[in-house]
Amino acid sequence: MDAKERLQTIADECNLEFAQVKSAVQLMEEGNTIPFIARYRKEMTKELDEEQLRLIEERNKYLIQLDQRKEEVIRLIDEQGKLSEELRGKIEAAVKLQTVEDLYRPYRPKRKTRASKARERGLAPLAEVMRQSSDKHEVQAEADNFINPEKDVETTEDALQGAMDILAEELADDPEVRKWVRTFHWKHGVLVTEAKDPETQSVYEMYYDYREPAQKMPSHRVLAVNRGEREGILKVRLEVEREEEIYPFLERKLSKRPHRYIEETAEDAYKRLIAPSIEREIRATMTENAETQAIHIFSENLRNLLLQPPIRGKKVLGVDPAYRTGCKLAVVDETGKVLYVGVIYPTPPQSRVEEAKETVRQLIEEHTIDMIAIGNGTASRETESFIAELIQELDHKVYYTIVNEAGASVYSASKLAREEFPDLDAAQRSAVSIARRLQDPLAELVKIEPKAVGVGQYQHDVSQKQLGESLTTVVESAVNHVGVDVNTASVSLLQYVSGVNASVAKNIIKKRESEGRFTDRSQLKDVPRLGAKTYEQCIGFLRVTDGENPLDKTPIHPESYPVVTDLLTQLNCNPEAIGSKELNERLRQVNIQAMAETLDSGEPTLRDIVDALLRPGRDPREELPAPILRSDVLQLEDLKKGMNLKGTVRNVVDFGVFVDIGLKNDGLVHISKMSERFVRHPMDIVGVGDVVDVWVLDVDHQRERVALSMIPISFGE
Structure with missing residues (x-):
């Protein structure tokens, strides 16, 4: 298909206008990033969001790849002298790569097969007689x-078998046959699993007869x-219900008046050639769909985790819990600067509780700390009990919260962490990271490889390349959604900004360090x-707070500064009025449509400008619920x-959500207990980081598991 047909196909698939798709693709081809297009080219795309733009990008790449494969297949078949106009038409009309591969299958070079040997022995004419x-x-x-x-060809049976082999291969290579059988298998296929050794205990026991x-x-x-199959625990196969209905179809494809040899050929073709191949395809499709879903879940969870609201203007004591090696401590100031690192031993085997209390008490008083961040790893709950007991003894109110420390150990052992804190050991760096995660989750989490954050399901079982690409996209999206303070951002944060790579990010830091803070975007x-x-x-x-131009701390692009100047003139205000009550009142009364015409501006851009002027310096994360701050600990026995x-909410998976209620292990809310109405997927209800009301359904003291419900229940139930 030509470029216009490709764009129209995408528009039809995505239920969009042709002009939207054309503009989006053109902007991408010109080197514009998706965050930039979504935020600053709304007039050109009629306000397509990032998700729609990424879908357009994905489908455009696929269709280009499809066209390239069509051209290659047509060339390969033509070189064999077997390309008919009818076949060319079918290939060109294909809308899926699978269809193209099915059409190419009969012409694909094969290793020696029973059918090719039969043809070499001159049995092709007999195969045609058998068919007719x-x-x-x-x-x-x-x-x-x-x-x-x-x-x-020693006997009649040899000749007949050879002819049947030829017909069986032709049948197995027929694109229509493969499509029909594939659809039938998908509709009637049942995945059956059983244990290789039923006596072996494993986590896969529910699949021992499934x-x-x-x-x-x-x-x-x-x-x-x-x-389970990969680890050698399970045997897996695809059973097809009503399989007997397949044979009449295959026989009719071979001959209008099937006889014994046709029946035998159809059965052989199906069992030896078609069924195993189609089963592999269906298993591959199931895996691909499952991986896509798992990557989607991981991506959405990661986005929600990255966008957790920051807790600003607080000194924080970070605690990395442990048993034998002690709990590492780190105090950071309001900007994340490290003021103190140390270690205490309140947990077994040392259990030096009073000594640990005295150390923490002194730190709290010396640094006026009112916020403690405790990592949720090994010994977390014992450490929580210690902190909760201590703060009850203090004269002023101090709160603690449990911070998801997934990936902190990966970061603390990384080259980046060694460069940032060359004088600290890995555990001390981890305590610093935990403290900073509470202050600004996004700024700290971008230092960690996204796959190490651990908010998915089966992330190690999916395509690591696809997972990496998807998660990188999520981090880019989150960073650009929030915006970055160019005077405080790390290289890790800057390199995710639209258009900025690692070398440019380092150059920004170098210039900042050598010449002082930036005072103007220009x-x-x-x-x-x-x-x-x-x-x-x-x-x-990129934001410049407290700079020379008050617009530099907003998400307004400098290309729109003249529009802002004209707007302020229309409102009889000057730039110094930005953020004032007087200007805000006038901005709220602006008729966007009329003002856009007056200023010769697009309505979406003007709407964004007004919103940015009303809330200069706004962090979109601040509209989300803050972390739960605790002052006392909950025991399993209390439930x-x-x-x-x-x-x-700590993790969202297909079957429900895991919720931190202050216990050692997170409680599970099964999807059936999330709402009184039908829930298609848990993500339709909640996301990672959400604060939710839950009710205790059941407590398994032996396995230390708690079943929760988001549907209210009473004590009498």
């Missing part, structure tokens, strides 16, 4: 004419079965390797059925 004849006796008589010991329709199997079960034009295109892409997402608690 309606009488098996006629076929047998004809087969006698093909006996030729010199060609290894059956589920293939097309209905959720992604987490598909990935679990795959892992100064970034002087950063080495930050050219005009990069400046255009990144500058709207009673029906008890109402507040908790923080």
Whole structure:
């Protein structure tokens, strides 16, 4: 298809206007990033959001790849002298790569097969007789004419078997046959799993004798079965219900009047060639769909985790819990600067509780700390009990919260952490990271490889390349959504800004360190390797707080500053009035449509400008619920059925959500207990970091598990 057809196809698939898709693709081809297009080119795309733009990008790449494969297949078949106009038309009309591969299959070079050997022995004409004849006796008589010991056709049976092999391969390579059988298998296929050794204990015991329709199997079960098979615990196969209905179809494809040899050929083709191949395809499709879903879940969870609200203006004591090696402490000031690192031993085996209390008490008083961040790893709950007991003894109010420390150990052992804190050991760096995660989760989490953050399901079982690409996209999206203070941001944070790569990020830091803080966005034009295109892409997402131009702390792009000047003139205000009550009142009364015409501006851009002027310096994360701050600890023994608690969603998976209610292990809310109405997926209800009301359904003291409900229940139930 030509470019216009490709764009129209995307528009139809995505239910968008052709002009929107055309503009989006053109902007991407010109080197614009998706965050930039979504934020600053709304008039051109009619306000397509990032999700729609990424879908357009993905589909455009796929269709280009499809066209390239079509051209290659047509060339390969043509080189064999077997390309008919009908076949060319079918290939060109294909809308899926699978269809193109099915059409190419009969012409794909093969290693020696039973059918190719039969053709070499001159049995192709007999195969055609077998196809055309309606009488098996006629076929047998004809087969006698093909006996030729010199060609290894010793008997009539040899000739007949060779002819059947040829027909079986032709049937198995027929694109229509493969499509029909694939659809039938998908509709009637049942994935069956059993244990290789039923006596072996493993985490896969629920799959030791298990059956589920293939097309209905959720992604987490598909990935679990795959892992069990890979580890040699499970045997997995696809059973097809009503399989007997397949044979008449295959027989009719071979002959209008099937006889015994046609029936045998159809059965052989199906069992030997078609079924195993289609089963592999369906298993691959199930895995691909499951991986896509798992990556989607991980991506959404990561986005919600990255966008957790910061706690600003607080000195924080970070605690990295441990047993034998002691709990590492780190005090950081309001800007994240490290003021103190140390270690205490309040947990077993040392259990030096009073000594630890005295150390923490002195730190709290010396640094006026009112916020403690405790990592949720090993010994977390014992450490929590110690902190909770201590703060009850203090004269002023101090709160603590549990911080998800996933990936902190990965960061603390990384080259980046060693460069940032060369004088600290890995555990001390981890305590600093935990403290900073409470202050600004995004700024700290970008230092960690996204895969190490641990808010997914079966993330190690999916395509690591696809997972990495998807998670990087999520981090980029989150960073640009929030914006970055160019005077405080690290290289890790800056390199995720639209248009900025690692070398440009380092150059920004170097210039800041050598010449002092930036006071104007335009100064970034002087950063080495930050050219005009990069400046255009990144500058709207980089903030200069307390700079010379009050607009520099807003998400308004410098290209729109003249519009702002004209707007303020229309409102009889000057730039110094930004943030004032007087200007805000006038901005709220602006008729966007009329003012856009007056200023010769697009309505979406003007709407964004007004919103930015109303809330200069706003952090979009601050509108989300803050972390739960605690002053006392909850024990498993404290729980009673029906008890109402507040908790923080730590992970969302296909079958429910894990909620931190202040215990050693997170409680599980099964998808069936999330709402009184039908829930298609847990993500439709909550996201990572959400604060939710839950009720205790059941407590398993032996396994230390808690079942929760988001549907209110009473004690009497």
